[in-house]
Amino acid sequence: MAADPEPGAAALPLPRWLPHLAAVATSVAGLLVLVGWRLDVVALKSLSGGFVAMNPATATGFILAGGSLGLLAAEPAGRRRWTYVVGRAGGALVTLLGLSKLVGIAIFGGAGVDGLLFASQLTSDPSGFPNRMAPMTAVGFVLIGSALTALDARTSRGLRPAEPAALLAGLVSLFAIVGYAYGVQAMYTIPAFIPMALHTAVAFGLLALGILACRPPSRLLEVLGSPGPGGVTARRLIPAVIVVPLLLGWLRNAGERFHVYDGAAGTALMVVGTTALLGILTWKCAGLLDRADVARRHALEKLAAANQELEAFSYSVSHDLRAPLRHIAGFADILAQEAAGLDEAARRSLDKIIAAAGRMNTLIDDLLSFSRMARAEMSSRWVDLAALLEEVRGQLENETRGRTITWDVAPLSRVQGDPAMLRQVFANLLSNALKYTRTRQVAHVAVGSEKRQEETVIWVRDNGVGFDMQDASRLFGAFQRLHRAKDFEGTGIGLANVRRIVGRHGGRTWAEGVPDQGACFYFSLPLRREAA
Numbered sequence: 461m462a463a464d465p466e467p468g469a470a471a472l473p474l475p476r477w478l479p480h481l482a483a484v485a486t487s488v489a490g491l492l493v494l495v496g497w498r499l500d501v502v503a504l505k506s507l508s509g510g511f512v513a514m515n516p517a518t519a520t521g522f523i524l525a526g527g528s529l530g531l532l533a534a535e536p537a538g539r540r541r542w543t544y545v546v547g548r549a550g551g552a553l554v555t556l557l558g559l560s561k562l563v564g565i566a567i568f569g570g571a572g573v574d575g576l577l578f579a580s581q582l583t584s585d586p587s588g589f590p591n592r593m594a595p596m597t598a599v600g601f602v603l604i605g606s607a608l609t610a611l612d613a614r615t616s617r618g619l620r621p622a623e624p625a626a627l628l629a630g631l632v633s634l635f636a637i638v639g640y641a642y643g644v645q646a647m648y649t650i651p652a653f654i655p656m657a658l659h660t661a662v663a664f665g666l667l668a669l670g671i672l673a674c675r676p677p678s679r680l681l682e683v684l685g686s687p688g689p690g691g692v693t694a695r696r697l698i699p700a701v702i703v704v705p706l707l708l709g710w711l712r713n714a715g716e717r718f719h720v721y722d723g724a725a726g727t728a729l730m731v732v733g734t735t736a737l738l739g740i741l742t743w744k745c746a747g748l749l750d751r752a753d754v755a756r757r758h759a760l761e762k763l764a765a766a767n768q769e770l771e772a773f774s775y776s777v778s779h780d781l782r783a784p785l786r787h788i789a790g791f792a793d794i795l796a797q798e799a800a801g802l803d804e805a806a807r808r809s810l811d812k813i814i815a816a817a818g819r820m821n822t823l824i825d826d827l828l829s830f831s832r833m834a835r836a837e838m839s840s841r842w843v844d845l846a847a848l849l850e851e852v853r854g855q856l857e858n859e860t861r862g863r864t865i866t867w868d869v870a871p872l873s874r875v876q877g878d879p880a881m882l883r884q885v886f887a888n889l890l891s892n893a894l895k896y897t898r899t900r901q902v903a904h905v906a907v908g909s910e911k912r913q914e915e916t917v918i919w920v921r922d923n924g925v926g927f928d929m930q931d932a933s934r935l936f937g938a939f940q941r942l943h944r945a946k947d948f949e950g951t952g953i954g955l956a957n958v959r960r961i962v963g964r965h966g967g968r969t970w971a972e973g974v975p976d977q978g979a980c981f982y983f984s985l986p987l988r989r990e991a992a
Contacts, residue, residue: 475673479533482670486663487526493519493659497578512657515593516577517557521601522663525554528608529670551608558601561593565653589654596632596648596656600664603629607671622671630668636661641710689752693745700741708733789817838878838964845872845886845918848879849907852886859894863903870908873916876988881961888954889920889981896924896979904978915967915987921980927973935971958983 475481493514496504506513528550531543557573564572574593575582582591607625614620636656639647649655712726721729792814802810849872853860875882890905897903906921927935936959959969962983973979 478673479529479670482666483526483530483533485526485666486522487530489659489663490519490522490526494523494577497581500581506657507659512594512655513591514657514660515574515582515591515597517561517572517574518593518597518601518657518660520577521554521557522660522667524550524557525601525604525608525667528554529667529674532608532611533670533674548609548611551605551611553605554601555605555609558598558603558605561598562595562602565595565598592654594654594656594660595650596636597660600629600632600656600660603632604664604667604671607668611671611674620675620677622675623677626668626671629664630672633661633665633668637665638706641706642713689749692748692752696745696748697741700737704737705734708737785817785820789814789821792817838881840876840878842874843877843879843882844874845882845909848883849886849890852883852890855887856890856894859891863894863898864901865894865897865903865905868904868906868908870906872907872918873909873911875916875918875985877965877985878961881964885958885961885983886920888958889983892954892981893920893922893924896926897922899925911987912984913987915984917982917984919980919982921978923978926975926977926979927971928975929973932971932973936969955981 492504494516495501496513497516497519502508502513528547531547531550534543561572561574564574572593575590603625607622607629610621610625613622636648636658639645639649640658640661645655648661708730712730715721715729716723716726792810796810796814846869849869853867890907893905894903897905900923904921904923907919909916909918911917936955955969958981962969962985966986967984969981969983971979971981
């Protein structure tokens with residue numbers, strides 16, 4: 461079964477050019493470090509004489525990682541096949557570079573590929589250790605390389621493994637940068653090993669942000685890209701939660717270092733400053749949420765009033781149309797019974813009037829059904845979908861008589877809902893499957909279900925005429941038809957009823973199709989636990 465599409469996935473609040481900037485910046489940084497080792501320029505290797513120099517193998521890893529990110533930064537639909545293959549290969553090489561160093565530390569006492577380039581210059585470093593790749597750097601490469609290799613992968617629950625890997629790499633970077641800012645060496649080094657270089661930590665942070673900005677977020681981070689109040693609040697609070705404590709902590713340390721105040725006063729000032737700034741942010745976010753809630757309630761009231769007016773109008777129009785339509789159909793039938801003297805052209809015109817009146821009557825019936833579905837009272841109890849399906853199949857016996865149809869019915873879950881409404885959903889979906897497989901010598905119809913984390917997904921698949929996915933957005937609209945009426949009868953209201961019923965149950969509807977190969981219609985219902 462294919463995964464359902466992301467419903468309105470929004471981009472993270474990061475610039476679209478950030479992946480390209482991160483790719484170029486890290487690649488250029490790696491190249492400059494290699495030039496620094498080749499020409500023995502301290503500023504290129506380590507920023508200044510008092511900092512740890514970036515190892516040449518680390519610089520090579522950043523060139524690979526930057527190149528890989530640059531190739532994979534484009535959306536899958538807009539890139540060439542070779543860029544995807546080479547980009548993932550680069551990510552795999554970055555992962556292997558980090559793993560080889562970790563294996564070297566665990567088994568060979570630290571020896572590894574990080575001692576191959578410019579070996580004669582690696583004997584001394586301001587840290588007092590031979591210049592090698594730091595263990596934290598190796599871990600960062602494993603995380604970044606894994607994220608690049610799995611950039612477009614998704615789990616069955618819709619999560620992207622690249623996101624937690626990039627977040628952890630960003631955390632490694634943050635630890636090291638904060639350690640340098642606060643002068644706490646324990647945050648960027650492991651005892652008995654060389655520390656992580658400052659520009660190495662910055663490069664990991666850039667790569668992590670670039671990877672997160674490459675694709676729309678999965679369920680793990682989707683709230684950050686949401687346009688709703690939750691997303692706006694998160695985007696306002698998270699930067700402040702990160703920056704405010706770091707800035708105030710640095711100011712506290714700087715004040716104590718220059719003897720502006722003692723330790724107790726510095727701690728008190730930091731607590732007061734943090735409380736005041738976060739309090740202001742909380743107050744502003746609370747006001748935002750309150751205004752959003754008020755606007756939402758007003759919008760819901762207007763929508764409810766508009767829906768009531770629309771339902772009343774459609775119901776009234778449908779009833780008012782029936783009387784003249786009955787007159788048209790009745791007088792046309794009388795004429796048909798007494799039409800012996802009519803010529804062939806007049807007879808055809810009369811038949812068209814009768815047929816049009818019949819179609820109009822069917823359309824009114826469907827419109828009334830659609831209107832009633834919004835006002836119908838819902839019951840909620842446990843429903844055996846397998847029994848419901850068999851009942852609907854029995855009701856559709858007239859549509860299956862004389863046809864060769866193979867049914868593939870997988871075990872169906874029990875769900876909670878309104879049995880009559882869910883029966884209507886199955887009736888509409890199965891009727892559609894039978895109608896659009898009419899041109900097949902052997903029709904195949906499959907029905908199944910799958911329990912996910914928060915919902916049960918049910919699907920009906922057929923091998924009928926299918927549809928173009930460009931038209932998928934029109935499928936569940938009222939009176940929307942993708943095929944000509946002379947090929948397949950109908951008014952285009954059945955799938956609109958399906959969406960309305962499923963929506964009232966708190967679920968979703970979507971579909972997939974390929975022209976002349978078939979279609980698959982999905983609907984989901986919220987997952988609830990059945991009492992023992």
